[in-house]
Amino acid sequence: MGIKFRRSPTHNKMKLFVGITDNQWFDFLSRQKDIDEVNFWRPSPDASIPINPGDLFLFKLHSPRNYIAGGGVLAYTTTLPISSAWDTFEEKNGADSFDVMKRQIMNYRGIKTDSREDFKIGCILLSQPFFFDESEVFAPPDWKPSIQRGKTYDLNDEAGKYIWRKVENILARKKIFEMDKEYGLQTADSASARYGKEILIKPRLGQSIFKAIVTDAYNRACAITNERALPVLEAAHIKPYARSGPHAVNNGLLLRSDLHRLFDHGYMTITPKLDIEVSHRIKEEYENGKYYFNFHGHQINLPLRLDHQPSNEFLMWHNENVFK
Numbered sequence: 001m002g003i004k005f006r007r008s009p010t011h012n013k014m015k016l017f018v019g020i021t022d023n024q025w026f027d028f029l030s031r032q033k034d035i036d037e038v039n040f041w042r043p044s045p046d047a048s049i050p051i052n053p054g055d056l057f058l059f060k061l062h063s064p065r066n067y068i069a070g071g072g073v074l075a076y077t078t079t080l081p082i083s084s085a086w087d088t089f090e091e092k093n094g095a096d097s098f099d100v101m102k103r104q105i106m107n108y109r110g111i112k113t114d115s116r117e118d119f120k121i122g123c124i125l126l127s128q129p130f131f132f133d134e135s136e137v138f139a140p141p142d143w144k145p146s147i148q149r150g151k152t153y154d155l156n157d158e159a160g161k162y163i164w165r166k167v168e169n170i171l172a173r174k175k176i177f178e179m180d181k182e183y184g185l186q187t188a189d190s191a192s193a194r195y196g197k198e199i200l201i202k203p204r205l206g207q208s209i210f211k212a213i214v215t216d217a218y219n220r221a222c223a224i225t226n227e228r229a230l231p232v233l234e235a236a237h238i239k240p241y242a243r244s245g246p247h248a249v250n251n252g253l254l255l256r257s258d259l260h261r262l263f264d265h266g267y268m269t270i271t272p273k274l275d276i277e278v279s280h281r282i283k284e285e286y287e288n289g290k291y292y293f294n295f296h297g298h299q300i301n302l303p304l305r306l307d308h309q310p311s312n313e314f315l316m317w318h319n320e321n322v323f324k
Helices: 009-013 023-030 082-093 098-109 158-174 207-217 257-264 281-286 312-321
Strands: 003-005 015-021 037-042 056-061 068-081 120-131 150-154 233-237 252-256 268-270 276-278
Touching: 015 023, 015 068, 015 158, 023 037, 023 056, 023 068, 023 120, 037 068, 037 082, 037 207, 056 158, 068 082, 068 158, 068 207, 082 098, 082 120, 082 207, 120 207, 150 158, 207 233, 207 252, 233 257, 252 257, 257 268, 268 312
Parallel strands: 015 056
Antiparallel strands: 015 150, 037 120, 056 068, 068 120, 233 252, 268 276
16 A cells, blocks of 8 residues: 545645756666665755655656656655765665765765765655656756756646646556545555645655664664764664564664664663663573663663654563563
């Protein structure tokens, strides 16, 4: 089941962004099967974009192709060191290796860069990407050669309506998203799900976007140790995805890698009161664990946003089903 589209005046709140897209990036990703998310990177740290999560981001290929060839649903934007972007998204960055990705980005930077530098890039994270067949591509209206990054189209304008109709018809024909004339743009399993008044599509988060959002929610610091070295920080599911836990921020914790393993294996948990508990089994089974008992009884560091903080429901599930 996919996203439901509404044909009603309220869809005019939505905007479209047509971004100039690297041809190699597009060609690589369009060949991948069942890809659920992508990182549309920028060579500079600037990930700003004049649309909101839930709006459509469309791919306009570089000259000489110069046509819209696909897109995705904007889920999130952030800035990451290039190594972290690769660790998080891997081939969803549009390349088959870190070296290829780095070489592509360095070609665009326009400044001399030490090949060892872990420079930061802008990351525009898209869920539910889609790619058009050659027979479906079309040129964006009102496009000027001077446009450097892309152009925003409002669905109240004729050009925006034209693009929307073209894209809507292609997606309906390909059955990528589900069309619904009565209930509107929404997730197929929740008629009321929204991120806000202006949002018409709720992005479906994949594993990589989940990690990026959880990392920022915890201010890029381990919830237990306050460790800030990104290469050793991991987004842990409180209730595992394999056991029907969602890729939702309130089902996530940012943990140092060793604590993540202990948490997943039940040697550590977080109570609904947000206290850290360390199981006595870690000492009994491994004849050690003294370091980890230093955290017992302490409270975790929390995201500032209440809706990003761990859900009592998921914490209770971990306490009752995983913790030893």
